[in-house]
Each structure stands twice: as structure tokens, then as C-alpha cells.
Amino acid sequence: MTSDLFTDYQHGGFFDEVFDPKGExxxxxxxxxERLRALPSEELLHRARLRxxxxxxxxxxxxxxxxxxxxxxxxxxxLIPRIIPADEWxxxxxxxxxxxxxxxxxxxxxxxxxRAALREGVIPTWLVxxxxxxxxxxxxxxVPHGAHCLVAGIxxxxxxxxxxxxxxxxxxxxxxxxxxxxxxxxxxxxxxxVFAQHRVRPVNHYGASLLxxxxxxxxxxxxxxPCVVVLTPGIYNSAYxxxxxxARQMGIELVEGRDLVVDDxxxxxxxxxGLSRVDVIYRRVDDEFLDPAVxxxxxxxxxxxxxxxxxxxxxxLANAIGNGVADDKxxxxxxxxxxxxxxxEEPILPNVDTYLLWEAEQRAAALSRLHELVVKPVDASGGYxxxxxPKATEEELAAVRKAIEAKPRGYIAQExxxxxxxxxxxxxxxxxxxxxxxxxIDLRPFVLTGEKIEVLPGGLTRVALRKDSLVVNSSxxxxxxxxxxxxxxxxxxxx
Amino acid sequence: xxxxxxxxxxxWAGRYIERAEDTARLxxxxxxxxxxxxxxxxxxxxxxxxxxxxxxxxFEAKGLPVTASAVTEFLVxxxxxxxxxxxSVARAxxxxxxxxxxxxxxxxxxxxxLFLELRARDLRADLxxxxxxxxxxxxxxxxxxxxxxxxxxxxxxxWRFFLLGRMLERAEMTCRLLSVRFGRSSAAIPSDVHxxxxxxxxxxxxxxxxxxxxxxIEPQDVLEFLLLSREFxxxxxxxxxxxxxxxxxxxxxxxxxxxxxxxGRLRADLxFMDIHELVESGLPVALDTLQHGILGVADxxxxxxxxxxxxxxxxxxxxx
Numbered sequence: 082m083t084s085d086l087f088t089d090y091q092h093g094g095f096f097d098e099v100f101d102p103k104g105e106x107x108x109x110x111x112x113x114x115e116r117l118r119a120l121p122s123e124e125l126l127h128r129a130r131l132r133x134x135x136x137x138x139x140x141x142x143x144x145x146x147x148x149x150x151x152x153x154x155x156x157x158x159x160l161i162p163r164i165i166p167a168d169e170w171x172x173x174x175x176x177x178x179x180x181x182x183x184x185x186x187x188x189x190x191x192x193x194x195x196r197a198a199l200r201e202g203v204i205p206t207w208l209v210x211x212x213x214x215x216x217x218x219x220x221x222x223x224v225p226h227g228a229h230c231l232v233a234g235i236x237x238x239x240x241x242x243x244x245x246x247x248x249x250x251x252x253x254x255x256x257x258x259x260x261x262x263x264x265x266x267x268x269x270x271x272x273x274x275v276f277a278q279h280r281v282r283p284v285n286h287y288g289a290s291l292l293x294x295x296x297x298x299x300x301x302x303x304x305x306x307p308c309v310v311v312l313t314p315g316i317y318n319s320a321y322x323x324x325x326x327x328a329r330q331m332g333i334e335l336v337e338g339r340d341l342v343v344d345d346x347x348x349x350x351x352x353x354x355g356l357s358r359v360d361v362i363y364r365r366v367d368d369e370f371l372d373p374a375v376x377x378x379x380x381x382x383x384x385x386x387x388x389x390x391x392x393x394x395x396x397x398l399a400n401a402i403g404n405g406v407a408d409d410k411x412x413x414x415x416x417x418x419x420x421x422x423x424x425x426e427e428p429i430l431p432n433v434d435t436y437l438l439w440e441a442e443q444r445a446a447a448l449s450r451l452h453e454l455v456v457k458p459v460d461a462s463g464g465y466x467x468x469x470x471p472k473a474t475e476e477e478l479a480a481v482r483k484a485i486e487a488k489p490r491g492y493i494a495q496e497x498x499x500x501x502x503x504x505x506x507x508x509x510x511x512x513x514x515x516x517x518x519x520x521x522i523d524l525r526p527f528v529l530t531g532e533k534i535e536v537l538p539g540g541l542t543r544v545a546l547r548k549d550s551l552v553v554n555s556s557x558x559x560x561x562x563x564x565x566x567x568x569x570x571x572x573x574x575x576x
Numbered sequence: 577x578x579x580x581x582x583x584x585x586x587x588w589a590g591r592y593i594e595r596a597e598d599t600a601r602l603x604x605x606x607x608x609x610x611x612x613x614x615x616x617x618x619x620x621x622x623x624x625x626x627x628x629x630x631x632x633x634x635f636e637a638k639g640l641p642v643t644a645s646a647v648t649e650f651l652v653x654x655x656x657x658x659x660x661x662x663x664s665v666a667r668a669x670x671x672x673x674x675x676x677x678x679x680x681x682x683x684x685x686x687x688x689x690l691f692l693e694l695r696a697r698d699l700r701a702d703l704x705x706x707x708x709x710x711x712x713x714x715x716x717x718x719x720x721x722x723x724x725x726x727x728x729x730x731x732x733x734x735w736r737f738f739l740l741g742r743m744l745e746r747a748e749m750t751c752r753l754l755s756v757r758f759g760r761s762s763a764a765i766p767s768d769v770h771x772x773x774x775x776x777x778x779x780x781x782x783x784x785x786x787x788x789x790x791x792x793i794e795p796q797d798v799l800e801f802l803l804l805s806r807e808f809x810x811x812x813x814x815x816x817x818x819x820x821x822x823x824x825x826x827x828x829x830x831x832x833x834x835x836x837x838x839x840g841r842l843r844a845d846l847x848f849m850d851i852h853e854l855v856e857s858g859l860p861v862a863l864d865t866l867q868h869g870i871l872g873v874a875d876x877x878x879x880x881x882x883x884x885x886x887x888x889x890x891x892x893x894x895x896x
Binding site: 316325328329334335336337339340350351352353354357 | 577578579580581583673674676677733737826881882
């Protein structure tokens with residue numbers, strides 16, 4: 082039995098969240114690592130089993146498309162939490178608030194304003210118009226307080242030097258926040274003593290914050306308090322668990338399209354006591370399925386007349402319609418410019434360096450070193466369609482080269498980010514015995530636009546569980562970590 | 577107040593659970609009753625059971641001989657038979673899954689476990705080797721579902737619709753049972769005491785009846801007991817009264833709704849009825865009227881609560 086699980090730990094030349102390049106433990110991790118070192122590996126495995134039991138009993142699962150029966154899998158949560166010290170978090174938080182402010186301004190300007198950013202050439206008009214997420218139907222639909230991105234999930238990574246960078250924006254129906262809350266609830270039960278040694282900022286107020294932001298979005302005609310509902314595509318959606326979770330956390334109804342009906346541009350839900358007026362809809366249904374009278378007429382998930390009601394100002398939708406244009410991966414490259422244009426500030430969080438492939442020079446430069454870059458389709462999410470140059474075969478590179486040449490607007494190329502790594506418990510089976518190895522991680526914080534812009538402390542840290550993999554999506558074999566933001570005066574010291 | 581869709585799912589979850597339980601009990605009693613009384617005509621007993629469940633035509637369409645194994649398989653595990661136990665349980669589970677967030681975790685687990693265990697079993701082999709165990713398993717699991725729901729769910733509207741579904745299904749089932757057993761000319765009513773023991777057992781009423789009437793088993797007493805007992809929880813009157821009290825609570829302070837009025841009249845007619853008058857005035861017609869009354873209440877519930885207040889023109893797409 083090795084009493085020290087970290088003896089053979091290698092940082093492998095990457096930025097490691099716990100160990101500095103000399104192998105010393107970073108101060109904010111000292112109490113945690115000390116505690117873990119004192120635990121025999123059997124004890125850690127015992128805790129891992131306890132964790133699985135808790136997650137299974139809570140029914141915390143996620144669905145994987147394309148897998149038949151038993152599509153629900155238990156959520157993978159690593160036992161070792163990620164810790165972000167207060168000062169570091171303050172920097173990230175300020176950067177996120179700034180970015181979401183600018184994105185809200187851009188969407189308001191584009192759909193309801195003068196389109197100043199386009200007129201002044203900050204961003205090319207053709208690029209906006211050719212975005213799959215650009216939505217003409219959103220023109221003129223009022224968005225109270227300009228809160229287009231009521232919930233934003235901004236993916237942040239740390240590069241080889243530990244610099245926090247924005248990897249992508251998710252402004253349509255970002256998911257994952259339920260796992261943040263459940264990860265926390267689970268870990269406090271599995272490692273109560275470790276937890277008690279730190280002053281970790283809580284996350285369980287998220288439901289209350291979300292509801293208050295949604296109520297703030299209510300149209301002037303709304304009742305007091307406004308009637309807010311969660312709209313889900315239904316039980317077969319991969320994020321249904323989260324929709325139900327959030328409705329429960331907020332204590333409001335979880336409705337499907339068929340529960341709603343529009344009369345004279347007013348939205349009602351059908352209850353056992355007749356029709357009941359709805360003021361705000363937190364919709365987790367994509368734009369194109371929202372209203373079969375406007376978008377896809379074959380959609381049974383939406384509500385005929387919903388857009389008309391929104392346009393008449395009788396109901397508010399969160400997130401607003403048409404946000405997809407702002408999280409298009411090609412538009413992403415312009416977000417720092419949008420920050421400067423709308424806010425007159427320098428971006429606090431930099432982007433990852435990105436090649437705009439429709440610009441001839443940049444395309445040529447990118448194609449010449451494709452094997453060193455990451456290529457992403459501009460309109461996909463969930464890690465689908467990504468080609469990582471250094472790991473791709475010659476055939477894959479040739480195919481993506483051809484695809485780019487055929488449709489330069491369809492892709493971007495980025496420098497490979499050497500994502501930071503974090504010690505992670507692997508090989509947890511009794512036979513595997515459990516080891517701790519470095520695995521790449523990212524972070525999805527959740528940003529709410531209510532009366533003010535608010536960031537949930539921490540967010541969802543995703544882990545690429547496969548050795549050396551850079552893909553953290555849960556649909557692609559990723560796991561997660563509880564993410565601890567330390568209170569300002571805590572810095573790891575016990576209470 | 578709750579979403580109409582959720583109320584409908586809970587109502588039907590209740591009905592399907594009750595249906596599965598009642599079907600298991602009827603099968604159990606018929607099967608074992610035949611074993612105990614070799615003089616009874618097996619084929620007519622099975623036919624009567626199918627008729628009682630409204631499944632005689634569906635079974636006939638399969639073109640199978642009326643034998644114990646064909647009928648029991650049809651009623652237990654036939655996936656094409658909408659009234660089979662496995663189908664009823666699967667539909668109850670679908671309904672429960674749609675309202676997963678409104679019911680207690682314990683209730684969901686109880687329903688889901690029954691579904692999964694039925695799927696895992698080799699039901700055909702069970703029917704051959706130990707039908708008693710299988711029927712007992714289904715009945716006790718359905719009882720467990722009732723118990724779990726009573727112990728873990730808030731007495732809100734959701735709970736009331738679940739209970740309403742069970743009670744109304746039960747009233748209808750007991751009524752149908754009486755209809756099949758008594759709904760013929762009085763000369764044709766069997767006098768064999770074993771027949772009536774089986775009837776009582778098929779609604780778990782044998783012991784309760786003995787306590788009320790000692791060992792005097794008379795057809796008319798059996799009828800009165802199953803129709804009008806105020807104490808026995810499977811009598812038609814008891815089930816209707818239970819349904820009514822849930823309906824009244826669902827209505828709140830408002831004036832009685834149409835389902836409430838229909839059910840109130842039906843229950844009052846039954847409650848203050850004289851059993852001798854009933855028999856003299858023609859049992860088949862009276863039972864038929866009662867049964868239609870129950871179906872009418874179910875229909876009114878459907879319209880009043882689940883299709884509430886949506887004029888059809890609202891379904892027409894608006895131009896935007």
C-alpha cells in the first residue's frame with residue numbers, strides 16, 4: 082500500500098492547477114493535498130463508491146444520443162475538487178461580466194437598435210447575415226432591460242502559462258448548471274471533513290437568482306409576481322433532467338409546448354382550472370422549434386403564435402431569440418472588438434488566437450500549418466466535428482482542408498491550447514487500485530443577466546478523462562469536478 | 577391548480593395500476609377456482625373473464641382455443657393486448673415518467689421497479705410453473721405502490737387525481753364484475769356456493785364478507801355486499817364515495833363541477849337504493865345503468881379537467 086497517491090505524479094510539462102513547475106504545491110491547494118495524502122487509497126475508493134451510490138440514488142444521469150435502451154448514464158464526478166483562489170476568481174468574474182455586457186449590447190444593437198457595430202465596420206455585415214444563428218424574425222421583438230443573454234455559459238480555459246482565456250460563448254440554451262449544484266451537494270457528503278477545512282463560496286442560491294432574473298425580465302403588463310415557467314422539449318431531450326431540476330429549484334411549472342396556447346397574442350398554460358396567463362418563459366427549446374407558425378412547421382415542441390405574443394410584448398422569452406448569431410464561432414473572433422466598441426474598455430479575458438478562414442491571407446497561413454491547429458465548425462456544439470491537428474491522421478487533415486476550401490465561412494482554426502491539467506482519480510476499480518494522474522480541464526461558469534450581471538461562483542469544471550485527451554464534453558467521455566471558489570479572506574485556511 | 581397534462585397523466589397512472597392489480601386478482605381466482613372445483617366448466621369461466629375485461633373480441637381475433645394457458649398468456653404478457661398486465665404496467669410507468677417531477681421519488685421507484693422486474697422475468701415460464709407466485713407478486717407490488725403513494729405524497733391536486741383514477745377504475749371494475757355475474761336472467765344465476773366464493777375472492781372480499789354475514793353465502797347477499805358495503809374498500813359504493821370526496825376537494829370553493837354533479841347523483845341513487853327493489857326491477861338493466869354512469873363520470877372528468885377551456889379555434893395557427 083502506498084500511503085501517498087501523489088508520489089509518482091507528473092505534471093507532464095503542462096500548466097498544472099495544483100503543482101507549480103518546480104513540483105511545489107500551490108498554497109491554495111496545500112490543505113486539500115495534505116488531507117488527501119493522509120487518506121489510504123482504499124479509503125479513497127470507498128469514498129468513490131459512496132459517491133456513486135449518492136449520484137445513482139439522486140438519479141443524476143445524462144442521456145447520450147444514439148445509444149438505445151438504458152441511455153441514461155450516471156454522471157461522472159471526480160473526487161478531487163478544483164480550487165480557485167479569491168483573487169484569481171475576481172479577475173475571471175470581472176472578465177465574464179464585461180464580456181456578457183458587451184454581448185447583450187451587440188444583440189440589442191443588432192435586433193432592436195441602429196446596428197452601429199455593423200455600420201461602423203466593427204464586424205462585417207455579411208458575416209453576421211451569413212451566420213446560422215442570425216434570425217430575422219428577432220427584429221423588433223422587445224427584450225426588457227436588454228437582457229438577451231439571461232443565462233450565458235462562457236467556456237474558459239487556462240493555457241500553458243495559466244492565462245484564463247475564453248474558448249467559446251454559449252448564449253442560446255447553455256446547460257450544465259444542475260451538475261454544478263449536484264456536484265457540490267454530493268461532494269459535501271462524500272468528503273465532509275475536507276470541505277470543512279475550506280471556506281468555499283456556496284452555489285445553492287442559483288435557483289433563487291435565476292428566478293429573480295427571470296422575473297426581472299417580465300413585460301410591463303405582467304401580474305405581480307409574474308408567472309414564470311420552464312419550457313422543455315420533453316423527457317427525451319438529453320438535458321431534461323436539468324430542466325426538471327431547475328423547475329423544481331425555482332418551484333415553478335415545467336411545461337411542454339402542448340401545455341401552452343396563444344390567444345390574442347397572450348400566452349396561457351392549460352391547467353385543471355382552465356387557462357392561466359404566462360408572463361415569462363425560460364425556454365430550453367431551440368429557436369427554430371419555438372413557433373411552428375414562424376419556423377419549422379413540423380415542430381411539435383413549440384407553440385403556434387408564441388413569437389407573435391413576444392413581439393406584442395405580452396410575454397418575455399429567455400434567452401432571447403436570435404442569440405445564436407453572437408455565439409457563432411466566427412463572430413467569436415470579434416467579441417474583443419465588440420467589448421472595445423460598446424464599452425470603451427480593454428477585454429479582461431483574452432480569446433484564443435483564431436484564424437478567420439474567409440480572409441485569404443489568414444486562410445493560407447492556417448492551411449500551411451493545419452497539423453498544428455484545431456479546426457472547428459462554426460455552428461456545432463458539444464465537441465462534434467472538431468479536428469485537432471496534432472492528433473489527426475493525414476486523411477482527416479486532407480478532408481478538413483477540402484472542407485475549408487469549399488466553405489471558408491463554415492470553419493475557424495485556432496492555436497491548440499495546452500489546456501491546464503488537474504490531478505484526477507483514475508482507475509477507480511478495486512483491481513485498478515486507484516491512481517492520481519493529471520487530466521486536462523476547462524471551466525464553464527454561468528452568468529445571469531438580471532438587475533445586475535451576476536456570476537455563479539465557480540461553474541462546471543469538465544475533465545477529459547481519457548489520458549492526454551483535450552475533449553472534455555460529457556458526450557465524448559468527459560467527467561466533471563466540483564469547483565471551489567474560496568471566500569476572499571479564506572485562501573485555504575480552515576474556518 | 578396544476579397543469580392539465582400532469583393531472584391527466586396521474587389520473588391514468590392510477591387507473592392502469594388498478595387495472596393491473598384487478599386483472600392479476602381475477603386471473604388468480606379464476607385459475608385456482610377451476611383447480612378447486614373440477615365440476616365447473618373451464619371454458620365458460622375463461623370466456624366470462626374475457627367478457628368482464630371487455631377483451632372477449634380481442635381474444636377471439638387471435639384465433640386461439642379458449643384454454644387456461646392461452647387466456648392467461650393473453651392477459652398477462654401479450655404485448656399486442658392493450659389490456660394485458662405488462663401493457664398496463666408499462667402505460668402506468670409512462671404516465672408516471674411524464675410527471676416524474678410531481679410525484680415522490682419513492683412512488684416513481686415503486687412503479688419503475690415493477691415495470692423492470694416484469695420485463696426481467698420469464699413470464700411464460702412463471703405462468704407454467706408458479707402462477708400463484710406471479711399473481712401474488714403483481715398484487716403485492718400494486719398494493720405497495722398504493723401504500724408508498726399514501727405515505728410519501730403531499731395531499732395536493734396531483735395526489736387527488738392519482739387516487740381518483742384508482743378509485744374510479746375500481747368502481748368500474750367491481751361493477752363490471754357484478755354485471756357479468758348477475759347481468760342475466762335470474763334463472764341463469766348459478767347457485768353453486770363455490771362460484772360465489774370465487775366471485776368474492778376475485779375482489780378480495782371473501783374474508784370481509786364472512787365477517788359480515790358469517791358463512792351464509794347467498795347470491796343476493798354477495799351482490800349487496802359488493803355493491804353497497806360502506807366498509808369494504810372495493811365495493812362499488814365505497815369506491816364511488818372515495819372518488820367523490822376527491823372530486824369535491826379538487827373543486828375547492830367553486831360551485832360543483834359537472835363531473836361532481838354526475839357522480840353525486842350516481843352515488844346517491846346507489847346509496848339509498850333498496851336491494852330488493854333493485855332485484856325485482858331487473859338487475860341487468862340496473863347494473864348496466866350504473867356502469868354507464870361511471871363511464872359518464874370518467875368522460876366528464878376528462879373534459880372538465882384535461883381539455884379545460886380551450887376553444888377549438890385556438891388550435892389554428894396564427895399568422896405573425
